[in-house]
Amino acid sequence: MNHKTGRNVKLGKNIAIGSDVVIEDDVVLGNNISLGDNAVIRKGAKIGDNVIIGYREIKPGQDAPAKPLGTEIGDNVKIRSGSVIYWGTRIGSNSMVGHNTVIRENIIIGHDTYVGSLTMMEGDTKIGNYVGINAQCHITKFCDIGDYTFIAPIFVGANDQAMSYRRRAHGQNLVGFTTEKYVRIAIGVTVLPGVRFGEGCVVGAGSVVTRDVPPYKVVMGAPARVVKDAPREEVVR
Amino acid sequence: MNHKTGRNVKLGKNIAIGSDVVIEDDVVLGNNISLGDNAVIRKGAKIGDNVIIGYREIKPGQDAPAKPLGTEIGDNVKIRSGSVIYWGTRIGSNSMVGHNTVIRENIIIGHDTYVGSLTMMEGDTKIGNYVGINAQCHITKFCDIGDYTFIAPIFVGANDQAMSYRRRAHGQNLVGFTTEKYVRIAIGVTVLPGVRFGEGCVVGAGSVVTRDVPPYKVVMGAPARVVKDAPREEVVR
């Protein structure tokens, strides 16, 4: 319970604070919040009710690491109510997480990015700056999402071609998807393991993407095929 | 903390009540509930654990409105645990909201309607009476959903043809979908911006709907096409 708290911090009720937690100036914490060991909440961040920061999952037979990984919530980040942020995750300044969302371990999120409500991020993923991942998406493990990527709601990506759960190869050969900059993915899209989305490409609603998408092309359908060029002028911020 | 409470109200623990809140007779509130300023909870409503009513999001640089919009939960409405109802939303009598659902601002829901668990409603939408919106649906902004509409689980609607997030046109030209009366939409359906569903039409499972559906027709596929007439006798309540 050895933690540092800055000035002008507002604390709600029933806040559980682990060891070596840092809460910087102007932070606002709601009610029923848990901050795990080594969590850092940067200046001006706002954490909603019933949020868990730095949740740590120890698997049966596993020891906790000697030096626990911290969780860092950047300046002015907003985490809405009911969400869980696992340990070893970092969220850059001015980013936002919606309600009832689950962000697992070792996810690095850039600045000015948002992750919508009811989204699940499985862990071990890097997300750039100015990214929009909308509500009810499923971001599998081992993805790399480039700056300015936009992913519309009800998206799902896979990382295991063999669906080997409970089989001999379980946990091997996992590979998520990669997006370069300026990618736009419409609602209801399904993506197979290892797909690479080229810079500025666009994926139509309801598509099932089975192979790489070239830069500045529009693909759609199941399986998704190139139907035309994607306009370059739209990608400029 | 200036609020009125009726007779025979049951209150759980850890209830945070804003200013000018009204709680009518026979209301049941669980534990860890937050009622925002100007919220009205009508007679006999039941609010589950960890629910937030009248959640108010102030964006950076924005002031709160001079006169806060209230949130109204109608007679005998049931809101299940873990859900968030933003301010400026009204829910009619005998309606029901599932668990861990998010209903954003300025949504007007009729009476005898239900919204399933883990559903996300983005805001600025009108929903009629006797409507069923099932679990894990995504209802985008600016929709109009007619009486007796049924939407099965894992539905997603879009409102921005250009996916212009972080681009120049961001937030312009948004248009949701509209359903007339008696519309039935099966599981796993994806709907593009601006689609109008005619009275009594039926949409098959897994369809991607890209244009208007005529009244009393069945459509299916990706893109969805008319395959036959929808039986009129089934729509009668």
Add this chain to the structure above:
Amino acid sequence: MNHKTGRNVKLGKNIAIGSDVVIEDDVVLGNNISLGDNAVIRKGAKIGDNVIIGYREIKPGQDAPAKPLGTEIGDNVKIRSGSVIYWGTRIGSNSMVGHNTVIRENIIIGHDTYVGSLTMMEGDTKIGNYVGINAQCHITKFCDIGDYTFIAPIFVGANDQAMSYRRRAHGQNLVGFTTEKYVRIAIGVTVLPGVRFGEGCVVGAGSVVTRDVPPYKVVMGAPARVVKDAPREEVVR
């Protein structure tokens, strides 16, 4: 408040315990937990923050049963934060439930099975042993899921061909899906009422399954069709 508690039990804050609850040895309960009447938490189970066990829904005009159905959480089961387990549900030993998941009434889950985060299970369903149901799935009522079944994220099954909500046939002729052993269902799959998945079959990503799948076949597409044999050697644990 007549309950039995074993040895070496760790209890968080704000725990509400109903009548005739049993908490066995070595159980860990987090904060803000509710255990309904007759709930049994077996040896070594871990229950996360904001979880509700044994949630009981009484419909208007309905009486509670004379003898309430218990809810049983098996040895070493882990229920993560924000989830709701209704009454009359049993979860076998070493199984796991993710965050913010809803498991309704009368669901029997085997041992060594997991149910992912943000998943909705509607009730009256039997699930075998060594099953994996991933995040953000929708398991409708009246399903039977065989041992070693794997269901990837964003799955949806229906049980009412007529979508008869608010119509005369409402609640009649409901039939879910059945999987035999070793079935593997990829991401983003949609399944119509009454489908039977044969032993060891594989369903491709984004498929819409409208009829039974033969054993040891791979199906894909919308509607899904057999494309090749599924390898038998992979099913062995």
